[in-house]
Amino acid sequence: MGTTRWAGHRLPGVLAMVVSVLVTGCTTPTGPTPSSSAPTGVTSTPVTSTSQTAPSPSATSTTGWPAGVVTPFRTTEAGSATGKRIGLISPDATDPFSRAVTDSIIAETTTAGAALIRCDPGADGEFALECAQRLSNQQVDGWIVQRSGWMPGNSLCGAGPRTVPMIVVDGPPGPCTTATVTADDSAAGRLAGSHLGEYSIHDHDCRFDSFILITDPTESAASTARAEGIREGFRQSCPDRLEMPFTTAPGTTVAPPPTTTDPSQQSASSSAAAERARVTVVDTADQKAVYDAVQRAIGAQPDSGRILIAAVSDGPAFTAMTAVRSAGRLEDVRLVAVGADQRSRCEIAGNPRWLGDAALFPDRYGELVVPSLIDAMAGRSIPQAMLTTPQFVDVSTVSGSYDVSSCPENP
Structure with missing residues (x-):
């Protein structure tokens, strides 16, 4: 089936509306539980299990919403949604992660044979409501909302289709949400941190x-x-090295205080604190600020000082590595990150200082979102909160998930 595009809009700076795959529902979820076997129309094909796969995570539930259920990616059966209309509200994202998620959803919708009606609101909350209203007039059988950060979910629910299932990707649920799909962020962080600790x-x-x-x-x-x-x-690997919680002013360097107030133990405690590494937290979305903060932190260390870097996503990790190169400190630094999107793969494959990433597989989200939406449209139960499974990829495993054959040896 084809993809329909809505062209133009009265609001300045708003990108065109595009038909895409999406299942929307504005009926209050009734707490479905995961099926014990693969549903009709899809074949279960979980991410390859290795020793680097995250352990079963314990997701934090939001108020009134269940804790997440780790759900494997699945192969969408060709033609399994022929004759269906799926709506998709997603911004024409500039970041590689969001773009990969959208592309994956579109690809899986095409495989399923559904007509995809996509609306791109950009960052405009008012237009996001118009997107929902337009979908409600398009007789969609389900809809998908990616990164619904424009406004509270109940506003979208009030404007959009009200009697069909809805899946929210990487955003908070609203009263009409049938299910959410997101990464298990805690498990991804633990994977990255544990591999950095093992190296250390x-x-x-x-x-x-x-x-x-x-x-x-x-x-x-x-x-x-x-x-x-x-x-x-x-x-887990270095229990006595980082006692400070990771909360401090952006770019501030802090050291843990002594762990006791007993004068007889102050000397030993101060000595132990001195053995702990200083922690610099760089909390900013501005890449120049990341670059400058990393250079300052590196410059404060002796020429032979060992420096560990961990980033919650690949954009700032790539910027940090650029700062490391500019400072001439590649040999002293080891880095891990979360994501494994396009920005990091060549670094992982060819730069031994980039130890690896907890991969989130944004390019496979459609393999979970679309089959789940098809299930919901057919009246089958799906988990209300689905989590993808992160997996750590390094120089020895990244080529198993992504084509890195054209990457330079030393990016």
């Missing part, structure tokens, strides 16, 4: 001079979950 304990017995954590205030919930996961994962 094996390479230099957890002795290093600086730990730089790069977070993102624009994605506060995901960023916080990933940052805490990084800390937890790292402490």
Whole structure:
């Protein structure tokens, strides 16, 4: 089936409306549980299981919404939604992650044979409501909303289709949401942190001079979950090296205080604190600020100082590595991140200082969103909150998930 595009709009700066795959529902969810076997019309094909796959995560539930259920990617059966109309509200994202998610949803909708009606609101909340209103007049059988950060979900629910299923991707549920799909951010952080910790304990017995954590205030919930996961994962290998919580002013360097107020133990405690690495938290979405903060933190260390960097996403991680190169400190730095999107893959494949990423597979989201929506449209139960499974990829495994044959040896 084809994709329909809505051209033009009265609001300045708003991109065109495009027909895409989406299942929308504005009926209050009744708490479905996951099926014990693959539903009719789809074949279960989970992400390859390896020792680098995240353990079963414990997702934090939102108020009135169940904790997430780890749900495998599935193969969409060709023609399984022939004759159906799916609506999709998603911005024409400039970041690689969101763009990969949208492309994956569109591809899986095409495979399913559904007519996809896509509306692109950009960053305009008012136009997002118009998108929902237009979908309600298009007789869609279901709809998908990606990154519904424009406004509260109940506003979209009031404007959009009210009797068909709706799946929200990487956004909070509204009263009409049938299901949500998002990454398990805590598990992804733990994967990244544990691999950085394993490197540290094996390479230099957890002795290093600086730990730089790069977070993102624009994605506060995901960023916080990933940052805490990084800390937890790292402490599994190096439990006494990072006692400070990862919360401080942007770009501030802090050291943990003594852990006791007993004068007889102050000296030993102060000595132990001195052995712990200083933690620099860079909490900004501005890439120049990331670059400058990383250069300052590196410059404060001796020429031979060991420096560890962890980032909650690939954009700032790539910027941090650029700052490391400019400072001439590649040999002293080891980095991990969360995402494994297009920006990081060549670094992982060819730069031994980039130890790897907790991959979130945005290019496969459609393999979960679209089959689940088709199930819901057919009246089959799906989990209300679905989590994708992160997997750590490094130089030895990245080529198993992505084509890195054209990457330079030393990016």
